[in-house]
Amino acid sequence: MANNMNETTAGVVTGPSGPKPRPILSPRNIMIYGTILVVCFYYALPLYVMIVTSLKGMPEIRLGNIFSPPVEITFQPWVKAWAEACTGLDCTGLSKGFWNSVKILIPSATLSILIASINGYALANWKFKGSEVFFTILIFGAFVPYQVVIYPIVIILRELGLFGKLPGLVLVHVIFGMPILTLLFRNYFTSLPEELFKAARVDGAGFWGIYFRIMVPMSLPIFVVALILQVTGIWNDFLFGVIYTKPENYPMTVQLNNIVNSVQGVKEYNVNMAATMLTGIVPLIIYFASGKLFVRGIAAGAVKG
Amino acid sequence: MAGATKPVRILRNLNAKIAALPMITTALVIFVGCTIWTIVHSFTNSRLLPKLEFVGFAQYERLWSTRRWLISIENLAYFGIGSLVFSLVIGFLLAALLDQKIRFENTVRTIILYPFALSFIVTGLVWQWILNPEFGIQHIVRSLGFENFVFDPLYNPDIVIFGVLIAGLWQGTGFIMVILLSGLRGIDGEIWKASRIDGIPKWKTYLFVVIPMMRPTFVTALVIITAGIIKVYDLVVAQTNGGPGIASEVPAKYVYDSMFRSQNLGQGFAASTMMLLSVLIVLIPWAYLEFGGRKNGK
Structure with missing residues (x-):
């Protein structure tokens, strides 16, 4: 060690360098x-x-x-929360809500990301007259309290024959995920070097060709961020679930609340906490597994509240 | 000849227009259309079904003379001011703490931020349990020998909203901390060197130099917190369901209950329009500062 120091710093007076160690x-x-x-x-x-x-x-x-x-x-409380806990007279446990949430989550997350990424791509690379205006409206829409628009959406879904059904709720999640996801993708696609896009245009690639063969493969990190954002957001949703679905389709959060805050029967706090843990586990796993990406995701999704 | 080669205007860039259709539809139908629809119907006497029988400001007059709405507003004010002050102060102190070049920074941040991944329902239920006077904190302090210790925020109408606030802060401060920490990291290191050379104490540098420099970050945090406050709903539903009595009601819950429980749509529309108004009061000055200022100023 001492030898090494002498060799490398030969001729220079060696002294302590760097900040004073604390x-x-x-x-x-x-x-x-x-x-x-x-x-x-x-x-x-x-x-x-x-x-x-x-x-x-x-x-x-x-x-x-x-x-x-x-x-x-x-582990009895966990078993009971999963398979036997009661909401009203229905004692099939939280598993039903879990599978409902999965059924809601997969199409909602996939569709909202697909649609928003295409929107963002169109806004970033294929601007047309008025595109920025619609985008501004969309971003301000992110600030409109949900309570203002929930009732008209009930009417729209009823007209479409989707009210109370899973596809209706999926549509609602796609709509309310759109402002923030579009912003996320638009900003990301704008930051990609423009030469890439131009080169592909010269080579004759069209709108969809560029999207699928260049933009998507180059933007996988932002897709992961969007996925984290949507999975936690949709899984944790309560308001839309309780309004736009019927009891047999209730997502896990709604069912959890009904189980724990039910006034009938003796309160089983251990079962309640097991049920709460079961509902919280999915976002927690995503959180602990994704690390820094989660922070990026929520920072982008901040306006979503 | 020229007319033949020039493409029809609407067909130019057609693919992009088709691709943007979902966005255009959402912007126009949901955010503009539905908002206007609700505002218009807030001036009608709709009850079970929406109908266009206009009654002027009657719904608003009724709203502002309803005790439950007034309590909701009062609660929102307490909850809002509490959230703003404590999230910003605690969030900033935590951010400053994490900015001291500590070890295990990632671990600490992970622990402080994890509640943010949880839903408000989960948050509300956990804190309902911890604040349960029979088993939770009150019970434990009493069993330590303080027989008269009282801490039952969820069962005391006077302070129930602060019980909700405790849970809300636990869930949200981590996020504010992350935002403010990124703002702190954006401050030029030279500032710190200069203030050290001048012999200015650290807390003074924070208070008089760094915080004013972080103004944009604070504004972002402020907007985020405010947007969250006005929307607060799930947390109250899970933790207290508005109780005891109507002591912890909030506007968002008033809207939901009027629309879907008591078949009083007009009240729901009027209340939600008031919510929109309060968002605009915050949003318009912010948008002006953020976007208007940039255009004119620099």
Whole structure:
């Protein structure tokens, strides 16, 4: 080590360089890391409480406190929440809501991303008269409170014969995902080098050819961001689910709320927390698996609220 | 000859126009059409079904003399001011904390931000459980020996909205932190060096130099928080369902209940138009500053 130093810095007076190293246990560090620890503890606590409550039996919940780890771990509440929990008289568990949500999620996410990416592509590369005006209206539309437009949409869906059915809800998700996704794709496509587009035009590629053979393959990261945004957004939706579907098609969030806040019967807090965890797991997995992309996605989707 | 080669105007760029049809339809039918439809119908006496029998401002007069609506507005004000102040202050403090070149920054950010991935329903239900006086925080503090300790925000009409606020802040501050942190990272490092040379304490640099420089970031955060506040609905439904009594009602819930529960469409339309109005009050100055200013100024 010493030899090495002498060789590389021969002739130069060697001294300490770079910023002064800070002692690990300085008061400043203790304060900063102490605060961070408390903050992390606070934010992590509800998740912890959810998990431990869902693993306890009811007798233990009545005796103990919500923060203590389970003495005897039981998965019974999870089984019950999934397969037996009741909404009203229907005791088939949350599994039904889960599969409804999956059935809503897949077409909604796919269609909204497909349509919005084509919109964004048209706006970025094929501007036509008035295209910017429509785009501005669309972006301002993102700020219109949903409550203002929910009723007219009920009428439109009823006229189309889609009210209360899954395709109707899919359409609603496509519509309300459009402002933010179009913005996302338009900005991304605008940032791609224009020469690429021009070269393809010279080679005779048309609107769809350029989209499918150049734009899509070059924009996979932004498609992933859009996917994360839509999957969490659609999965977490409650308002549209409760308005535009009938009880047999209720998405998971609506069914969860009906199970937990039902006034009938004895409250089973462990089953409730297991059901809550089950509903939260999907976005949590996406969150923990996607890391930085999630941050990018929500930053883009911020206006969606 | 010239006429033959010149393509018809509407057919130019036809593919792009067809591709943009969903966007055009959504913009015109949903965001313009439906909004106007609702505003127009807010002046009618629609009840079970929408109909065009105009009654002037009667729905609005009735709205503003309904106790439930007034409570909703009051709650929204408390919730809104609380959200704004605490999200910005806590969000900024956390961002500044994470900006101190700490280790494990990614881990810390992941922990603070994860609630944002959860739905309001999940958030509301978890906090309903934690704030449950029989089992939650109140029970634990009492079992530590403080027999008279009272902390039951969800069962006390006077403070129930702050119980909702606690849950809302837990869910949303992480996101505000991320936005403000990206703003902090955008500040030129030279600023810090200059203030260190001048011997200005760090907190003063933050307060008088960095925060004013981050104005655009704060405005973005402000718009995001405000848009979220006015829409607040699911959280209340899950956590309190407007209770106890009507103590934690919010405007969005008033709209939903008028339209789909009590068959009083006119009230729902009038209330939702008021919501739109409040968004515009925030949005128009922001849009003016953001877009109008750029055009005229630079």
